[in-house]
Amino acid sequence: MGEIQKGLFSVIEKLKGTTEQELRIVLLGLDNAGKTTLLKKLASEDVNMITPTQGFNIKSVTFHGMKLNVWDIGGQRKIRPFWKKYLENTDLLIYVIDSADKKRFEETGLELSELIDEENLKGVPLLIFANKQDLTTASTASEITEGLNLHTYRDREWQIQACSAISGEGVQDGMNWISNNIVKKKK
Amino acid sequence: MAEDSEWVVESIAGYLGSPEWLIPLTDFIENKCSVFDDEEENKLSYTEIHQQYKQLVEKLLENYMQEVGISEQQFLDACSSPFAKSKTLQALFQPVLATNDFQLFRSLMVQKNVELQLQALRVIKERNGALPECLTDGTDVMSELEQQEMQILQEVLKRSKEEYEEEIARREHVAPKVGSTSASLGEEPVRNGTGPQAAAHTPAQPINSLGKKEDKVISERSSDSASPKASDNCSTETRTLPAVRVPVKGPAPPPMSREKTANQAAESWLEEARKEAGISKPFRELTVAQQEELQQRAEYLRQQRDKLQALKKEQKGKSVAVEETPSPTPTPAPATQEISVEEKKKLQKRKHLAEKLKEEVIKK
Ligand SMILES: Nc1nc2c(ncn2[C@@H]2O[C@H](COP(=O)(O)OP(=O)(O)OP(=O)(O)O)[C@@H](O)[C@H]2O)c(=O)[nH]1
Ligand SMILES: [Mg+2]
Numbered sequence: 001m002g003e004i005q006k007g008l009f010s011v012i013e014k015l016k017g018t019t020e021q022e023l024r025i026v027l028l029g030l031d032n033a034g035k036t037t038l039l040k041k042l043a044s045e046d047v048n049m050i051t052p053t054q055g056f057n058i059k060s061v062t063f064h065g066m067k068l069n070v071w072d073i074g075g076q077r078k079i080r081p082f083w084k085k086y087l088e089n090t091d092l093l094i095y096v097i098d099s100a101d102k103k104r105f106e107e108t109g110l111e112l113s114e115l116i117d118e119e120n121l122k123g124v125p126l127l128i129f130a131n132k133q134d135l136t137t138a139s140t141a142s143e144i145t146e147g148l149n150l151h152t153y154r155d156r157e158w159q160i161q162a163c164s165a166i167s168g169e170g171v172q173d174g175m176n177w178i179s180n181n182i183v184k185k186k187k
Numbered sequence: 188m189a190e191d192s193e194w195v196v197e198s199i200a201g202y203l204g205s206p207e208w209l210i211p212l213t214d215f216i217e218n219k220c221s222v223f224d225d226e227e228e229n230k231l232s233y234t235e236i237h238q239q240y241k242q243l244v245e246k247l248l249e250n251y252m253q254e255v256g257i258s259e260q261q262f263l264d265a266c267s268s269p270f271a272k273s274k275t276l277q278a279l280f281q282p283v284l285a286t287n288d289f290q291l292f293r294s295l296m297v298q299k300n301v302e303l304q305l306q307a308l309r310v311i312k313e314r315n316g317a318l319p320e321c322l323t324d325g326t327d328v329m330s331e332l333e334q335q336e337m338q339i340l341q342e343v344l345k346r347s348k349e350e351y352e353e354e355i356a357r358r359e360h361v362a363p364k365v366g367s368t369s370a371s372l373g374e375e376p377v378r379n380g381t382g383p384q385a386a387a388h389t390p391a392q393p394i395n396s397l398g399k400k401e402d403k404v405i406s407e408r409s410s411d412s413a414s415p416k417a418s419d420n421c422s423t424e425t426r427t428l429p430a431v432r433v434p435v436k437g438p439a440p441p442p443m444s445r446e447k448t449a450n451q452a453a454e455s456w457l458e459e460a461r462k463e464a465g466i467s468k469p470f471r472e473l474t475v476a477q478q479e480e481l482q483q484r485a486e487y488l489r490q491q492r493d494k495l496q497a498l499k500k501e502q503k504g505k506s507v508a509v510e511e512t513p514s515p516t517p518t519p520a521p522a523t524q525e526i527s528v529e530e531k532k533k534l535q536k537r538k539h540l541a542e543k544l545k546e547e548v549i550k551k
Contacts, residue, residue: 054231055228
């Protein structure tokens with residue numbers, strides 16, 4: 001995009017007349033991790049009839065007076081190459097992990113480390129949801145932190161939050177982290 | 188600075204109502220809209236198309252700014268002037284805003300898709316007296332269709348209101364120097380949906396909705412039916428789409444370009460804008476005048492409604508003529524009668540709706 005147009009579009013953006021602050025959030029993670037479930041939970045919608053995502057979903061939720069535009073993109077292997085088309089201007093990356101799917105920890109760790117290296121996500125804060133904590137076989141957040149070597153991520157703010165997208169437990173805590181760490185910085 | 192930005196806004200508004208802007212934009216939307224259904228989930232291909240749309244708008248605006256000699260700074264100033272913040276101008280800016288707003292872009296595309304599907308089906312129906320079986324799917328497509336039609340009518344009425352206001356604003360503004368208002372309008376309207384782009388539209392791109400639920404279908408089903416799997420009959424019919432496109436007013440492009448020059452359009456938009464910005468409010472000062480305005484508006488809407496119905500009749504007339512040519516499948520009398528009853532019902536419904544809308548519009 002040309003420099004002029006950048007300025008141009010940013011002004012045009014103001015024409016919308018919204019004084020509300022907006023955040024662009026991208027939800028990623030392997031297929032079956034629970035991204036769409038989480039998205040619907042955030043929007044207070046029914047989480048029972050969710051099918052695997054072939055494309056992407058967007059929901060705008062208001063949170064602490066902020067408009068969060070959350071993009072949930074399908075995680076199937078064949079869709080992952082498209083992830084990078086959705087990373088521009090992202091304010092926050094939420095990465096969802098199925099904590100009970102130990103067989104795929106390595107795979108999910110690999111995908112995450114590749115994402116972190118994306119130019120468009122340089123320095124973008126990262127919130128990891130260790131999802132499906134309602135399952136007895138779920139690993140804890142700290143086990144996952146170990147397994148994924150999260151403490152080696154020093155180029156950004158990050159947080160891992162245990163949750164169950166289905167029951168909603170822990171989701172709010174994650175959102176609070178967003179409001180405490182991202183929103184304040186942006187203002 | 189205020190005056191400086193005033194002419195810039197004026198110029199921008201004029202451009203956003205001009206054929207130079209509207210034609211490429213409308214072409215793009217009509218060409219690309221067929222994959223946009225109203226499923227909740229978005230297809231990956233939408234993103235690609237949105238990207239192309241951005242590039243198009245960027246290129247158009249770049250050219251325009253260069254041509255007119257508006258600098259970035261002037262543009263920015265103009266856009267932040269109170270003048271540019273009016274609702275009317277914002278409506279003009281919708282297609283520009285859609286570059287930065289995927290949801291808005293998507294709704295634009297879905298709307299256009301539904302509209303084109305509906306037109307295609309209407310043509311088929313009117314030419315054949317009924318929808319060929321391959322299009323009905325044995326379900327109540329028609330009642331869903333009717334709903335869609337209502338939506339379009341609603342759009343038409345909304346448009347009418349806007350046009351009316353524009354008209355008033357223009358008269359207000361230009362009145363002293365009128366003479367012959369339409370002198371410069373001679374040329375054919377901006378878009379007539381001719382040729383390749385229209386033909387390319389429906390049949391070319393099959394829709395893959397990626398196997399999801401079957402309930403809320405309308406657009407999906409109708410696009411299915413227009414896809415290549417339909418019989419010869421259907422695809423021939425779909426090709427006649429451009430011919431009928433004219434009467435139906437699409438929601439996408441701002442209305443004024445059709446019958447006004449860019450300058451006039453700009454003037455009328457601006458007049459509106461001025462009012463909204465509170466710079467002068469000729470109408471609001473007089474309650475009597477206000478009442479008169481309401482009456483005029485009501486009359487105008489009535490006229491619009493009548494025009495619409497006349498158009499319908501005209502189309503029907505044509506379709507009858509077509510049916511007189513011998514057709515391979517003999518259409519028995521009952522069928523035609525059935526339709527005219529149905530038509531009547533539709534007209535009544537439409538009238539009813541028009542009344543309701545009219546009330547709503549006037550209340551505002
Ligand atoms: N037990 C349990 N199941 C969950 C939880 N969250 C999601 N699921 C289930 O996990 C399955 C996958 O959830 P989705 O939300 O479709 O996963 P996704 O990440 O969107 O998957 P893709 O769209 O393929 O990328 C569904 O059957 C959900 O009901 C959770 O917290 N606990
Ligand atoms: Mg999903």
